[in-house]
Amino acid sequence: MLNCKPIVGSILVGVGGAPKADWYTRKLYKKVLSDKYIHSVRDKNAQKLLISLGLKCEYTGCVTMWKLTPEFCNSIPNEKHEKVVFTLTDYNRNQEKDIKMIETIKRNYKNIFFWIQGAHDYMLEFLL
Known part of the structure:
Protein backbone atom coordinates (compact mmCIF):
# COMPACT_ATOMS: atom_id res chain seq x y z
CA MET A 1 0.00 0.00 0.00
CA LEU A 2 1.28 3.37 -0.91
CA ASN A 3 1.39 6.05 1.75
CA CYS A 4 -2.24 6.23 2.78
CA LYS A 5 -1.61 7.82 6.19
CA PRO A 6 -2.95 11.24 5.14
CA ILE A 7 -6.38 9.75 4.46
CA VAL A 8 -6.68 7.30 7.38
CA GLY A 9 -9.94 7.90 9.22
CA SER A 10 -11.78 9.12 6.13
CA ILE A 11 -15.59 9.30 6.20
CA LEU A 12 -17.58 8.64 3.03
CA VAL A 13 -20.42 10.95 2.02
CA GLY A 14 -22.81 9.92 -0.78
CA VAL A 15 -20.41 7.39 -2.28
CA GLY A 16 -21.43 4.58 -4.62
CA GLY A 17 -19.76 1.36 -5.59
CA ALA A 18 -19.92 -2.28 -6.53
CA PRO A 19 -20.90 -4.90 -3.94
CA LYS A 20 -17.65 -6.79 -4.44
CA ALA A 21 -14.06 -5.63 -4.27
CA ASP A 22 -10.77 -7.44 -4.74
CA TRP A 23 -8.47 -8.29 -1.84
CA TYR A 24 -6.30 -5.18 -2.21
CA THR A 25 -9.25 -2.79 -2.37
CA ARG A 26 -10.91 -4.38 0.67
CA LYS A 27 -7.66 -4.11 2.65
CA LEU A 28 -7.20 -0.48 1.60
CA TYR A 29 -10.78 0.44 2.56
CA LYS A 30 -10.38 -1.21 5.97
CA LYS A 31 -7.16 0.72 6.53
CA VAL A 32 -8.32 4.20 5.50
CA LEU A 33 -12.04 4.32 6.29
CA SER A 34 -13.13 5.32 9.78
CA ASP A 35 -14.70 2.64 11.94
CA LYS A 36 -15.83 5.24 14.49
CA TYR A 37 -18.34 7.12 12.34
CA ILE A 38 -21.25 6.27 10.07
CA HIS A 39 -20.54 6.52 6.36
CA SER A 40 -23.11 7.84 3.86
CA VAL A 41 -23.61 5.81 0.69
CA ARG A 42 -25.70 6.55 -2.39
CA ASP A 43 -26.60 3.01 -3.35
CA LYS A 44 -27.24 -0.43 -1.89
CA ASN A 45 -24.13 -1.91 -3.54
CA ALA A 46 -21.85 0.44 -1.62
CA GLN A 47 -23.81 -0.23 1.56
CA LYS A 48 -23.41 -3.99 1.12
CA LEU A 49 -19.65 -3.63 0.60
CA LEU A 50 -19.10 -1.43 3.66
CA ILE A 51 -21.22 -3.67 5.86
CA SER A 52 -19.21 -6.68 4.67
CA LEU A 53 -16.08 -4.82 5.85
CA GLY A 54 -17.61 -4.33 9.28
CA LEU A 55 -18.11 -0.60 8.79
CA LYS A 56 -21.19 1.40 9.79
CA CYS A 57 -23.08 3.09 6.98
CA GLU A 58 -26.45 4.46 6.00
CA TYR A 59 -28.06 4.64 2.58
CA THR A 60 -28.62 8.38 2.04
CA GLY A 61 -28.85 8.64 -1.71
CA CYS A 62 -26.61 10.76 -3.89
CA VAL A 63 -25.34 14.08 -2.56
CA THR A 64 -26.19 15.69 -5.91
CA MET A 65 -29.85 15.25 -5.00
CA TRP A 66 -29.49 17.11 -1.70
CA LYS A 67 -29.52 20.63 -3.27
CA LEU A 68 -26.71 21.86 -1.05
CA THR A 69 -26.13 25.24 -2.68
CA PRO A 70 -23.71 27.67 -1.04
CA GLU A 71 -26.66 29.86 -0.06
CA PHE A 72 -28.48 26.97 1.56
CA CYS A 73 -25.37 25.78 3.41
CA ASN A 74 -24.73 29.30 4.72
CA SER A 75 -28.27 29.37 6.13
CA ILE A 76 -27.73 26.24 8.24
Whole structure:
Protein backbone atom coordinates (compact mmCIF):
# COMPACT_ATOMS: atom_id res chain seq x y z
CA MET A 1 0.00 0.00 0.00
CA LEU A 2 1.28 3.37 -0.91
CA ASN A 3 1.39 6.05 1.75
CA CYS A 4 -2.24 6.23 2.78
CA LYS A 5 -1.61 7.82 6.19
CA PRO A 6 -2.95 11.24 5.14
CA ILE A 7 -6.38 9.75 4.46
CA VAL A 8 -6.68 7.30 7.38
CA GLY A 9 -9.94 7.90 9.22
CA SER A 10 -11.78 9.12 6.13
CA ILE A 11 -15.59 9.30 6.20
CA LEU A 12 -17.58 8.64 3.03
CA VAL A 13 -20.42 10.95 2.02
CA GLY A 14 -22.81 9.92 -0.78
CA VAL A 15 -20.41 7.39 -2.28
CA GLY A 16 -21.43 4.58 -4.62
CA GLY A 17 -19.76 1.36 -5.59
CA ALA A 18 -19.92 -2.28 -6.53
CA PRO A 19 -20.90 -4.90 -3.94
CA LYS A 20 -17.65 -6.79 -4.44
CA ALA A 21 -14.06 -5.63 -4.27
CA ASP A 22 -10.77 -7.44 -4.74
CA TRP A 23 -8.47 -8.29 -1.84
CA TYR A 24 -6.30 -5.18 -2.21
CA THR A 25 -9.25 -2.79 -2.37
CA ARG A 26 -10.91 -4.38 0.67
CA LYS A 27 -7.66 -4.11 2.65
CA LEU A 28 -7.20 -0.48 1.60
CA TYR A 29 -10.78 0.44 2.56
CA LYS A 30 -10.38 -1.21 5.97
CA LYS A 31 -7.16 0.72 6.53
CA VAL A 32 -8.32 4.20 5.50
CA LEU A 33 -12.04 4.32 6.29
CA SER A 34 -13.13 5.32 9.78
CA ASP A 35 -14.70 2.64 11.94
CA LYS A 36 -15.83 5.24 14.49
CA TYR A 37 -18.34 7.12 12.34
CA ILE A 38 -21.25 6.27 10.07
CA HIS A 39 -20.54 6.52 6.36
CA SER A 40 -23.11 7.84 3.86
CA VAL A 41 -23.61 5.81 0.69
CA ARG A 42 -25.70 6.55 -2.39
CA ASP A 43 -26.60 3.01 -3.35
CA LYS A 44 -27.24 -0.43 -1.89
CA ASN A 45 -24.13 -1.91 -3.54
CA ALA A 46 -21.85 0.44 -1.62
CA GLN A 47 -23.81 -0.23 1.56
CA LYS A 48 -23.41 -3.99 1.12
CA LEU A 49 -19.65 -3.63 0.60
CA LEU A 50 -19.10 -1.43 3.66
CA ILE A 51 -21.22 -3.67 5.86
CA SER A 52 -19.21 -6.68 4.67
CA LEU A 53 -16.08 -4.82 5.85
CA GLY A 54 -17.61 -4.33 9.28
CA LEU A 55 -18.11 -0.60 8.79
CA LYS A 56 -21.19 1.40 9.79
CA CYS A 57 -23.08 3.09 6.98
CA GLU A 58 -26.45 4.46 6.00
CA TYR A 59 -28.06 4.64 2.58
CA THR A 60 -28.62 8.38 2.04
CA GLY A 61 -28.85 8.64 -1.71
CA CYS A 62 -26.61 10.76 -3.89
CA VAL A 63 -25.34 14.08 -2.56
CA THR A 64 -26.19 15.69 -5.91
CA MET A 65 -29.85 15.25 -5.00
CA TRP A 66 -29.49 17.11 -1.70
CA LYS A 67 -29.52 20.63 -3.27
CA LEU A 68 -26.71 21.86 -1.05
CA THR A 69 -26.13 25.24 -2.68
CA PRO A 70 -23.71 27.67 -1.04
CA GLU A 71 -26.66 29.86 -0.06
CA PHE A 72 -28.48 26.97 1.56
CA CYS A 73 -25.37 25.78 3.41
CA ASN A 74 -24.73 29.30 4.72
CA SER A 75 -28.27 29.37 6.13
CA ILE A 76 -27.73 26.24 8.24
CA PRO A 77 -27.06 27.11 11.89
CA ASN A 78 -23.73 25.79 13.07
CA GLU A 79 -24.57 25.77 16.77
CA LYS A 80 -26.60 23.11 18.55
CA HIS A 81 -30.13 24.12 19.50
CA GLU A 82 -32.48 22.88 22.22
CA LYS A 83 -35.19 21.85 19.74
CA VAL A 84 -35.26 19.05 17.20
CA VAL A 85 -37.75 17.72 14.67
CA PHE A 86 -37.42 14.08 13.68
CA THR A 87 -39.46 11.51 11.82
CA LEU A 88 -39.82 7.76 11.55
CA THR A 89 -41.58 5.70 8.93
CA ASP A 90 -44.18 3.00 9.37
CA TYR A 91 -43.33 1.17 6.13
CA ASN A 92 -39.67 0.36 6.79
CA ARG A 93 -39.38 -0.19 10.52
CA ASN A 94 -36.32 -1.14 12.48
CA GLN A 95 -37.44 -0.93 16.09
CA GLU A 96 -33.93 -1.46 17.52
CA LYS A 97 -32.44 1.41 15.49
CA ASP A 98 -35.52 3.60 16.02
CA ILE A 99 -35.27 3.22 19.79
CA LYS A 100 -31.52 3.92 19.74
CA MET A 101 -32.10 7.07 17.68
CA ILE A 102 -34.87 8.28 20.00
CA GLU A 103 -32.75 7.64 23.10
CA THR A 104 -29.95 9.70 21.53
CA ILE A 105 -32.39 12.51 20.69
CA LYS A 106 -33.80 12.49 24.24
CA ARG A 107 -30.28 12.80 25.71
CA ASN A 108 -29.36 15.70 23.46
CA TYR A 109 -32.45 17.91 23.12
CA LYS A 110 -34.93 19.60 25.47
CA ASN A 111 -37.82 20.04 23.02
CA ILE A 112 -38.58 17.11 20.73
CA PHE A 113 -41.10 17.21 17.88
CA PHE A 114 -42.18 14.03 16.08
CA TRP A 115 -43.27 14.71 12.49
CA ILE A 116 -45.87 12.18 11.33
CA GLN A 117 -45.61 11.43 7.60
CA GLY A 118 -47.85 8.43 6.99
CA ALA A 119 -51.24 7.11 8.01
CA HIS A 120 -49.79 4.68 10.56
CA ASP A 121 -46.90 6.78 11.89
CA TYR A 122 -48.95 7.92 14.87
CA MET A 123 -48.56 4.38 16.21
CA LEU A 124 -44.80 4.97 16.52
CA GLU A 125 -45.33 7.79 19.00
CA PHE A 126 -45.27 5.28 21.87
CA LEU A 127 -41.47 5.18 21.42
CA LEU A 128 -41.23 8.74 22.73
